Amino acid sequence: MLLQVENLSISFGKDAPIIQNVSFGVERGQTLAIVGESGSGKTICCRALLDILPGSARIDTGTARFRGLGLDIDLLNLSNKAMRSIRGDRISMIFQEPMRSLSPLHRVGHQVAEVLCLHRGLPWREARRTVKDQFSRVGFKDIQRAWNAYPFEMSGGMRQRAMIAMAIIAKPDVLIADEPTTALDVTTQAHILGLIKDLREETGMSVIFVTHDLGVVANIADSVCVMRRGRVMESGPVDTVIKKPDHGYTRKLLAAAPVIPHEAMPNDVQLAEDPILRLDSVHKTFIIKTGQFFGRVREFRAVEDVSFAIPRGKTFAIVGESGSGKSTVANMVLGALRADEGSKIRYWPKRGGEPLDVQTLTGKSRRRFQGSAQMVFQDPFSSLSPRMQILDILTEPLAIHGIGTRKERREKAAALIERVGLDPGMLRRFPHAFSGGQRQRLSIARALMLEPDLLVCDEPTSALDLSVQAQVLNLLEEIRDNLGLSYLFISHDLAVVARVADECAVMHQGLIVEMAAPDVLFTQPKHPYTKALIAACLEADVDRKVNLATISMGAGDPHSWPSEYAMCGTSLPALVETVPGHMVRIQT
Amino acid sequence: MTHRPNHYVDPAPYDPAEDIRTPGHPDLDVPNRVLIWHRFKRYKPGVISGIFLALSYLMLPFAGFIAPYTPNERHAAHLYATPQMVHLFHEGQFIGPYVYPITAEADLVNFRWTYIQDRKTAARLEWFCEGHTYNLMGFIPSDAHLFCAPEGATVFLWGADRLGRDIFSRILYGAQLSLTVGLIGITVSFLLGISIGGIAGYFGGRVDWGVQRVIEILRSLPELPLWLALSAAVPGHWGPGAVFFIISIILGLLDWPGLARAVRSKFLALREEEFVRAAEMMGARPRRVISRHLLPNFSSHLIASAILSIPAMILGETALSFLGLGLRTPAVSWGVMLNDAQNLASIEIYPWTALPMLPVVLVVLAFNFLGDGLRESLDPYSDD
Numbered sequence: 001m002l003l004q005v006e007n008l009s010i011s012f013g014k015d016a017p018i019i020q021n022v023s024f025g026v027e028r029g030q031t032l033a034i035v036g037e038s039g040s041g042k043t044i045c046c047r048a049l050l051d052i053l054p055g056s057a058r059i060d061t062g063t064a065r066f067r068g069l070g071l072d073i074d075l076l077n078l079s080n081k082a083m084r085s086i087r088g089d090r091i092s093m094i095f096q097e098p099m100r101s102l103s104p105l106h107r108v109g110h111q112v113a114e115v116l117c118l119h120r121g122l123p124w125r126e127a128r129r130t131v132k133d134q135f136s137r138v139g140f141k142d143i144q145r146a147w148n149a150y151p152f153e154m155s156g157g158m159r160q161r162a163m164i165a166m167a168i169i170a171k172p173d174v175l176i177a178d179e180p181t182t183a184l185d186v187t188t189q190a191h192i193l194g195l196i197k198d199l200r201e202e203t204g205m206s207v208i209f210v211t212h213d214l215g216v217v218a219n220i221a222d223s224v225c226v227m228r229r230g231r232v233m234e235s236g237p238v239d240t241v242i243k244k245p246d247h248g249y250t251r252k253l254l255a256a257a258p259v260i261p262h263e264a265m266p267n268d269v270q271l272a273e274d275p276i277l278r279l280d281s282v283h284k285t286f287i288i289k290t291g292q293f294f295g296r297v298r299e300f301r302a303v304e305d306v307s308f309a310i311p312r313g314k315t316f317a318i319v320g321e322s323g324s325g326k327s328t329v330a331n332m333v334l335g336a337l338r339a340d341e342g343s344k345i346r347y348w349p350k351r352g353g354e355p356l357d358v359q360t361l362t363g364k365s366r367r368r369f370q371g372s373a374q375m376v377f378q379d380p381f382s383s384l385s386p387r388m389q390i391l392d393i394l395t396e397p398l399a400i401h402g403i404g405t406r407k408e409r410r411e412k413a414a415a416l417i418e419r420v421g422l423d424p425g426m427l428r429r430f431p432h433a434f435s436g437g438q439r440q441r442l443s444i445a446r447a448l449m450l451e452p453d454l455l456v457c458d459e460p461t462s463a464l465d466l467s468v469q470a471q472v473l474n475l476l477e478e479i480r481d482n483l484g485l486s487y488l489f490i491s492h493d494l495a496v497v498a499r500v501a502d503e504c505a506v507m508h509q510g511l512i513v514e515m516a517a518p519d520v521l522f523t524q525p526k527h528p529y530t531k532a533l534i535a536a537c538l539e540a541d542v543d544r545k546v547n548l549a550t551i552s553m554g555a556g557d558p559h560s561w562p563s564e565y566a567m568c569g570t571s572l573p574a575l576v577e578t579v580p581g582h583m584v585r586i587q588t
Numbered sequence: 589m590t591h592r593p594n595h596y597v598d599p600a601p602y603d604p605a606e607d608i609r610t611p612g613h614p615d616l617d618v619p620n621r622v623l624i625w626h627r628f629k630r631y632k633p634g635v636i637s638g639i640f641l642a643l644s645y646l647m648l649p650f651a652g653f654i655a656p657y658t659p660n661e662r663h664a665a666h667l668y669a670t671p672q673m674v675h676l677f678h679e680g681q682f683i684g685p686y687v688y689p690i691t692a693e694a695d696l697v698n699f700r701w702t703y704i705q706d707r708k709t710a711a712r713l714e715w716f717c718e719g720h721t722y723n724l725m726g727f728i729p730s731d732a733h734l735f736c737a738p739e740g741a742t743v744f745l746w747g748a749d750r751l752g753r754d755i756f757s758r759i760l761y762g763a764q765l766s767l768t769v770g771l772i773g774i775t776v777s778f779l780l781g782i783s784i785g786g787i788a789g790y791f792g793g794r795v796d797w798g799v800q801r802v803i804e805i806l807r808s809l810p811e812l813p814l815w816l817a818l819s820a821a822v823p824g825h826w827g828p829g830a831v832f833f834i835i836s837i838i839l840g841l842l843d844w845p846g847l848a849r850a851v852r853s854k855f856l857a858l859r860e861e862e863f864v865r866a867a868e869m870m871g872a873r874p875r876r877v878i879s880r881h882l883l884p885n886f887s888s889h890l891i892a893s894a895i896l897s898i899p900a901m902i903l904g905e906t907a908l909s910f911l912g913l914g915l916r917t918p919a920v921s922w923g924v925m926l927n928d929a930q931n932l933a934s935i936e937i938y939p940w941t942a943l944p945m946l947p948v949v950l951v952v953l954a955f956n957f958l959g960d961g962l963r964e965s966l967d968p969y970s971d972d
Contacts (some may be wrong), residue, residue: 023596223594233602236595244597248602334869370871383862387884396880397870446866 002028002206003049003065003091008062008076010048017060019044022232024225026174031200033221035214035240035253037465038436041230042210046176049075050093051083066091068173069285088118092167096179098159102151108159109135109147112166119170131169138195139167140165157188161195168199175200176208181216185321185492190536193220194548212466214257215538218242219545220381226250242542256470257540258495261522274351275309276454276486277333282306282343282585284328302328303339304510305572308456312351315480315487317501317518319494319533324433325510332458333488334373335361347373349453371401374447378459380439384431390417390442391427397449416445420475437468448479455480456488461496473500494537498522506530512575513565516582526584528561563587624888627965634961637954644951648764652722655757656736656743659920661720663742663752665692668701668938671747678710686710689741700937711741747940749928755943758920762944765921767951769836769905770898776840778894781847788848789855790878796852803845814842815904819913830917835914839901850893854886861885888966896959899952906948922948 004025009016018043026032036042047053049064064075068090078086087093095101103111109131117129132143139160140146151159160180167175177196197220200207211217217224217238224242225235226249234247245251284303303325310316318326331337333345335358346355349372361369374397377383384393394413398404404412414424420441431439440460447455457476461469467546477500480487491497497504498518505515506529514527525531538546564587565573573587628634647654672687688705697703719733739742745756788799798911818838822831858864859882867877908914909923910930917924925944929935935942 231598231600232596233598234596239596246597336865336869367871370869375866375869377862377866379862383866385863385867385881387883388880396867396872400867400870400872400876450870 001025001065003064003066003075003208005045005049006062006065008045008048008064009060010044010053010062012056013058013059016063017230018057019048019230022062022227022230024039024232024235026206026208026223028173028206028577029200029204030222031197031209031220032225033209033211033217034221034225035211035217036227037212037230037253040227040302043178045227046093046178046208046210047058049176050087050091051075051078052093056278058397062085066174076330085119087108088115088167089176090172091174092170092172093176093178094160094163094167094180096182098156098163098180099151099162101543102159104151106150107147108149108151108154110249112162112169115166115169123256131165134165134169137199138162139191152499156184157191160184160192162189164192164195164199168203168205171203171207174206176207176210178210179212182211182213186494186536187217187321189531190538190546190548193538196220213538214242214253214400214466214540217540218540219538219548226253240540242540252467254540256467256468258493258499258539260495260534260539261498263519263523274312274348276312276348277488278309278344278348278355279329279333280307280344280346282329282332282345283340284325284332284337285340301510304333305575306507306510307575308505308510308512308515310486310488311502312348312453312486313480313484314502315489317489317491317497317504318507319491319497319504320507321492321533323509324507326492327458329507329509330375330458330490331489333358333377334456335359335366340507347454371397371450372452373454373456374450376440376443376455376457376460377468379463380436380443381463383443384446386438387429388431389427390431392431393442394427394432394446394449397446401450403450412449413445416448417442419448419479420445435468436464437472440464440468440472444472444475444479448483451483452485454486454488456490458490459492462491462493469496476500494522494533495539506533511572511585512583513585514583516576520539520582525572526578526582526586528565622911624962624965628961631961631964633957634964637957637961640954641951641958644763645767646648647760648767649725651760651764652724652730654734655754655760656719656733656745657722657754658722659753659758660918661753661757663748666690666703666742666744666752667692668750668934668941669742669744669748669752670703671674671940672742672744674713674743674745675710683710684712685735686712687737687741687743698937709741711738713743714738746943747938748833748927749941750934755925755940758925759922759944759947762920762922762925763947765832765915765919766902766905766923766948769832769839769921770901772833772836772899773840773843773904774894774898776837777843777847777897778890780844782851782890784844785848785851786855786878786882789852790859790874790882792856792859799848799852803848806842806845806958811842811904813905815839815908816911816913818842819908828915832915832919835905835908836901839904843897843900847890847897848891850889851886854889855882857935858882858885888962892959892962892966895955895962899955902948902952903954 006023008019008022009017014244022045024032024034034042034045034250044053048059062076066073068076071090075086109128112132112134113124113127116122116130117124122130132147135143135146140158140161146158146162155163157326163180181192184192193216199205209216209221221238223236223240226233226241226247228249233249234241234245241250242254245254266289282303283305284535286300286302288298288300306329308316318329320326328337332339337360339345343359345358347358347369348355356365356369358369373452391410391413394416395409398409398412413427417424417426422438422441431442434442459470460476464472473496476487479485488498489497501518503515504518505512505523506521506527507513508529513524514521514530521530522534527532535546565585573585575583575585578586652658658705669690669692672690674685674687675681676685678686688707689709689711690703690705693702693704713735715735717733717736719736721729721731724730735743744754746759747755749755784799788796815838819835822834864877864881867881885909905914905921906923906926907923912927915921915924922944926942929941
């Protein structure tokens with residue numbers, strides 16, 4: 001056992017221990033995954049190993065025995081000097097937010113070379129050469145540019161690669177990875193995981209991988225440790241824990257993990273004869289001024305040629321990675337952003353009635369529209385005003401539109417808060433008393449106050465824990481069925497979309513590349529980008545492991561697509577209906 | 589525990605049905621100001637400063653009662669009197685607080701006044717005695733004083749100045765003006781700063797650009813010459829009350845850019861918060877968004893910024909009066925008292941004339957600690 005932690009207990013100040021009797025261990029050359037939701041204490045355990053806990057933390061009991069080459073020490077009892085020589089050299093760590101972990105004032109190459117100068121005492125020239133070799137190993141295409149770049153000039157995936165380079169350049173025995181891919185896109189995540197796996201096989205180092213995603217665990221871990229509220233619920237080899245879990249919590253996590261369908265259900269083609277919302281050729285270009293007075297003007301095409309229709313009473317989902325334009329579409333649908341000339345967004349408030357043109361709404365009709373289409377936001381922590389009581393937050397939509405007396409508003413708020421599964425006694429409390437899942441429910445209740453017909457959900461579950469995600473999605477489905485609402489659901493998670501949507505559009509860099517029912521999309525994808533997205537989805541199933549090596553070849557890169565799908569150059573292929581109900585952007 | 593090797597299962601009972609109807613963090617479920625108070629309490633200098641300032645401001649209406657003399661009461665026989673100590677035991681016996689009477693003597697070799705204490709007489713202080721008349725709380729005429737010296741003796745706790753006026757009493761009366769000039773100035777600064785900064789922050793674009801340029805121009809003008817110029821323009825025949833009011837307004841007028849900048853940057857940050865976007869999407873008009881969403885979330889920052897601006901005003905008034913261009917006699921403020929201490933020679937010989945510096949320093953420090961403590965405790969959601 002290379003690193004063995006026994007009976008670790010940590011507490012803050014005079015409070016009860018946050019971490020209680022945690023034990024885990026990792027063998028040489030193996031990967032241990034520590035799984036848990038927010039508040040489980042997994043990050044604190046890892047920080048305790050390297051002695052980078054916050055100042056008020058105290059280690060009550062426990063040992064962490066590290067048996068590296070020529071060493072047999074207890075990490076929790078080291079002097080500062082000894083710990084400094086271990087950090088970065090024998091045990092290194094990579095963090096979740098690389099932007100915060102890399103110094104913004106130094107070039108990336110210099111920061112990585114610093115590790116060598118500190119631990120190996122290499123002269124600068126040699127350090128530089130080693131770093132450049134390492135850069136090519138971690139997959140940078142333009143090594144000289146990476147050496148000279150500052151962290152803010154790089155994308156998230158590149159920064160994470162730089163962090164990995166910095167962590168492994170001194171050839172450590174153990175790499176601790178604290179949720180390194182949570183903030184990244186699905187395809188980038190697959191690249192990074194493949195990289196870590198390759199490096200592990202090459203150098204024989206052990207990896208402790210902290211995550212909340214069971215899909216990641218199933219694909220790269222050898223052993224698992226499930227934590228909840230500072231205690232270990234279950235631990236063991238990944239095959240047994242994932243396939244035959246014993247503890248109720250592990251079973252709950254596995255049940256909540258969203259699943260990608262592998263079989264298509266019988267396809268009932270729906271013609272959208274009764275759409276509630278229709279977009280035709282919607283474009284949005286942002287003009288970015290670089291420089292102060294006489295700077296060049298650069299155009300950024302956020303959304304291009306987006307057309308779709310949402311049938312009444314159904315859920316339409318838009319899937320895409322960050323920067324694909326999906327949030328821009330949601331803002332335009334609600335009228336918060338104005339689309340360019342030639343775009344048409346039409347909204348039918350009643351069945352068979354006259355459509356409203358969202359772009360040209362003013363005054364009274366605009367307020368009517370705002371009452372009829374509402375939004376549920378992504379971040380439950382900032383979408384509720386922290387200075388207002390829940391009652392005021394919920395009744396605000398009614399107050400803005402001047403509906404009902406105070407008593408009526410309060411009754412309606414109480415009714416809706418019951419509907420989303422919470423207690424009316426919570427009305428007098430403040431938002432910060434509630435957990436993330438509860439706040440998201442409050443957000444949904446607020447959106448329902450004006451009795452809308454269309455609900456736009458902008459990634460409502462991506463900031464929530466897995467088990468809570470499932471509950472909130474259930475709630476959304478139930479409300480839709482009972483109240484006859486239509487949803488526009490934005491997400492970056494294909495598995496969530498598979499669960500919730502009736503029809504799904506995949507967006508990439510502002511364009512819809514494929515549109516179909518989720519079952520069809522997942523079982524018979526046509527566009528290479530969709531195929532890349534699906535291939536990069538990690539499932540919590542040890543038998544269906546993703547081949548990370550092929551994914552790392554870069555299927556998400558537009559330049560590698562076959563010519564009929566190519567989007568580079570001036571001509572844009574049109575969205576063509578290849579099979580009824582399945583549209584693909586392909587050159588015909 | 590199971591029979592499978594290396595597989596550990598936690599033996600404690602586990603209940604999967606978590607109760608979502610109870611709040612997740614009930615200890616955080618209090619109004620915001622209670623959360624702020626909890627954090628503020630931990631910052632000791634802030635709490636002590638707060639108590640000190642509260643007591644000082646509470647004392648202001650009663651300054652006349654506490655002071656044994658009125659501010660312009662001269663004692664021709666006690667020019668530059670030395671500070672007198674209050675003793676309790678005379679010749680081994682406890683007879684209550686008393687002072688030794690002092691008599692002046694001219695030292696013609698060094699050209700200074702020296703004072704001789706009469707150590708045989710114990711002049712006991714009288715309590716709740718009658719003295720010169722003054723206006724309690726500004727408008728009730730009264731002549732009751734907390735304590736005063738008996739006939740034939742004086743009680744100059746902190747000495748007397750060149751006209752024989754008691755420095756301790758003058759400092760207490762001076763507090764009335766010096767401490768309130770900050771409040772009036774801050775009100776002016778507040779109103780201007782919030783409205784201009786709020787408009788710039790909320791609307792952005794050209795409005796913001798214009799306001800920023802104005803702020804930058806105003807901030808690049810040198811403060812002291814501007815103050816001097818503006819206060820020199822005050823007509824000389826105005827009474828001290830009117831002059832005081834105008835001085836405070838001038839100080840406030842020149843201080844609003846700082847507050848406006850703070851308001852603007854906070855508005856710009858708050859505008860991007862999702863609850864503001866949510867309100868706008870629901871159809872709320874800008875006025876509602878500003879008053880119900882932006883201002884409440886910003887009010888504590890405003891208070892902290894305002895408190896940290898008050899010392900600048902107190903120092904400004906002190907500087908102006910020290911240079912003779914702010915308040916003038918018969919008005920008494922700490923700056924006016926320091927005007928008398930401009931002479932280095934007199935500070936050397938009679939150091940107690942520079943005593944008004946002490947309350948200025950203490951009050952400025954107290955405001956700074958209080959403002960700092962408030963600012964530290966403002967964000968109740970951040971981790972420790």
